[in-house]
Amino acid sequence: MPPQDITLCMIVKNEEKHLDRCLRSVREWVSEIIIGDTGSTDQTQSIAMKYGARIIELEWNNDFAEARNRVLDMASCSWILVLDADEEADNWDADVLSGMLTSDDRIAGFYIPLISYYDTISEEAYITDSVCRLFRNHPSLRFRGAIHENAADSVLELTQRPIPYAPLQIKHYGYLQSEIDQKNKHFRNLELILASLQKDPLNVQLLYALGTEYFQEGQYGESLKHLIPVYEQNPESGFISDVYLKTAYALYMTGHSELAEVITEQGITNHPGFTDLLELKGILLTQKEAYGEAYDWMLKASVQGKAKPMYSSTAGSGTYRTSWLSGRLSEKLLHPERALFHYQHALLLHRDYLPAWADALHCSLLSGNTLPMLDWIIPRNTSILQEQLDLLIPAALNAGREDWLEFIVQTRALSEQRQLWITLMLRYASEPGCRLYTELLDSSSCWPEDPFWLSYLWSAAWKAQDSDAAGHVDEQLQLIHSPLTLIHAYLSGRNHEPPSEKELVPALQLLLQCRAYPQVHQLLTAFYEYSSSLSLPASVIAGLLSAPVHVLHAWCLQWGQSFSGDKQRIPALEEILLYASIAQRCSSSACLDAAAIHLGSYSHNTYALVARAACLTEKSTLRYSIPVKSGIRLPLLLRAATMRP
Incomplete structure (x- = not known):
């Protein structure tokens, strides 16, 4: 198909890094390229000329609308497309584009979804917006605003009808942290906005732009000073839905959750299709510990799915992120199977979404339901990310999961050193005695003074109960x-x-990975005696529970005796729940009884009440052979009680 009757209009300065990608993405669709250059000193103009662009030298007057409009004045085609150099047309379809331009003479412009990536490394994190970048070449259709300029207002005034949304999208890379740092965009934007506000201090679009700049920098208190006046005016504009979202979220982040909830509810009433607001409502209810209501709102967001094009949304809202949050709420509600379903759904939508991957791993470990791990949490036929391995390896070693370790050894992401280490751990960690220590000692000669090998050699020496060997390694450490x-x-x-x-x-x-159980419990005791507000990782808890039954019995006995000489110490809730979980695992009636007594000190805590009932039920089953089960797995209750909402 020949090029469309479209002029591409751009303004640039030192964009050699991006310009080729941008022009390559639209060269088949446009008949004319006009580029206003505001002072490039790199290869920008050479790249532009390669695509047959007409270059205009522009004087920069700190006004984006002025610069853009001077380029628009030069366009000769019937339609104008406006792009920045750090943007690209995302695989546009020629037939779709042609149909848009010829479908209705009353249409003067189109909103096009803009996908702005903001992650520092990949393209997984993004926000969506819609911008009027494709419009007729008409003298009345011009940009307005020295910064965050837009042409939508002039299109609306000309047609007096809503602007349709194009079934196309633009990718934008200008919010990547590397780009922001390189171009110092934040400070540049602040200067332009503040200068414009001096001339027009009540301009709601400028106030919104200023609040957004502070919001993106995480300065939520400062952003509220400018967003709240816009919210109070409630202008009829395309950005008011985003004002609701940013204002509510900034209030939440600054500790004003009640007001955030009020604004969120107003936003949902006015913009019922805005998934991000539905999700935020669930988050606010989670902070109030209204987990059931929060879960219902997350389901509403999931049913809604991706936000409609007119809303500025974030990646994962209504899809994988909402499913992950639904899973965490299910855990808080003590529904682990339902939680795993939501985590699986999140990973089906985004297989490398690390938060869902980590929670699926830990929930599976503590529930004992690890059969699906290699099928959907650890995909067999796909590569595994280093971040996933960093979670999986310690979890597998802690819990002694040989099937996981065999999978890990076969992955290409491991160095030769790490493959040897895991192989040795797989073969000898579960064996009693000094074999693990001697094998690691022989292999450590390949990596002398390596902190990693020395750490495991030290731990294996304690496993062998060879304090002299541990002391020798300590000298090297x-x-x-x-x-x-x-x-x-x-x-x-x-x-x-x-x-x-x-x-x-x-x-x-x-020490847990090397099965040095006496030292493990020595450190565990110290951890809880001197730390009342700390939490152990779920993978460590799973490893503790995988210890042999006779070891767990000994730990329960020691824990019960530790209070005989210290009547004043009230154990932390996590400590009680951990030892109750250990008691459930090794059928220690005495430890369950002690846990139930200590849980009475936390009568205000819902999870403590549930745990106490579970302990008493388990104790009755063990002591009187009554075939009654609470159905509550105490390790999962421990996770639910201590995981952050």
């Missing part, structure tokens, strides 16, 4: 200033002051 030296001093009795959480949790995991 001291030379590289490893934090494990503090742990070693505590375990060996040289220092009675327990380590901090920063050092303790990684060491606990190391």
Whole structure:
């Protein structure tokens, strides 16, 4: 199909990085390219001429609308397409484009969805918006606004009818952090907006633009100073729905949740198809611990799906992110199977979405329902991301999941060193005695003074109950200033002051993976005796629960005895729930009884009440052989009670 009757109009400055991609994306559709250059000193103009562009030298007067309109004045085709250099037409269809331009003489312009990526690495995170960038070449159709300029207002005034939405989209890379940093866009935009506001201080579009700049920088308090006046005026404009969303979210982030909920509800009433507001309503209810209501709102957002084109939306709203949030709420409501369903749905929509992947992994571990892991959480026929491996490897080692470890060894993402390490752990970690230590010692000669190998060698020495060998490795660890030296001093009795959480949790995991159970419980005891508000990772809890039954019995006995000499210490809720979970695993009636007693100190906590009932039911079943089960898995209750909403 020949080019359309379209002039591409652009303004640029030093855009050699992006311009070729932009022009390549539209060269088949446009008959004319006119580029206004405001002072490029790189290869921008050479790239433009390669595509037959007409270049106009423009003086920059800190006014985007003025610059764009001077380029529009030069256009000769019937239609005008406006793009920035950091944008590209996303696989436009020639027949669709042709049909748009000839379908209705009363149409003077089109809104085109704009997909703006903002992640620092990939294109997974984006926000959507709609911009009027394709319109007729008419002297009345011009841009307005020194910054965040738009042509939509002039199109609406000319036609006196709504602007239709095009079934096409534009990709925008200008919000990538690398681009913002390179061009210093935030400060440039602030200067232009503030200068324009001095001339027109009540301009709602400028106030919205200023509030948005602060919002994007995470300065929510400052953004509210400018967004709230726009919200109060409630102008009839295309951006008012976004004002509702940004204002409500900024209020939520600054601790004004009640007012945020009021504005969210007003926004939903006025814009019922705005998925992001439905999701935000669920988030606000989650903060109030109204988990059932929050879940219902998440379902409404999922049913709605992606926001309609007229709304400025974010990636995942109504789709994979909402499904993930629904899964977390299901866990809070003690419905693990339903949670796994939502996580699976999120991963079907976006297979590399790490939050859903991590929660699916941990929920599966604690529920004991790990059969689907290799099928849908760990896809067999696709590559696995390093971030996923970083979660999967410790979880598999902690819990002794040999099937997962065999899968991991076969992945291409592992170095030769890591493959050997996992192979040795797979073969020898579960064996009693010193075999793991000797094998690691022999292999460590290939990587002398490597902190990674030394850490596992130290842990394996404790597994072998060889304190002299552990001390020898500790001498090497001291030379590289490893934090494990503090742990070693505590375990060996040289220092009675327990380590901090920063050092303790990684060491606990190391010892757990090597099955050094006496030292594991020594650190676990220290963790809870001196830390009342800390939480263990779910993978560590799963590893603790996978210890042999006789080890768990010993831990329960030690835990019960630890309170005989300290009547004042009230254990943290997480500690009680962990030992109740251990007691459930090893059928310790005495530990269940102790847990039920301590849970009485948390009578205001719903999860504590449920856990106490579960402990008493389990204890009755064990003591009196009454075939009654609560149906509550205490490890999942522990996760629900301690996971952040």
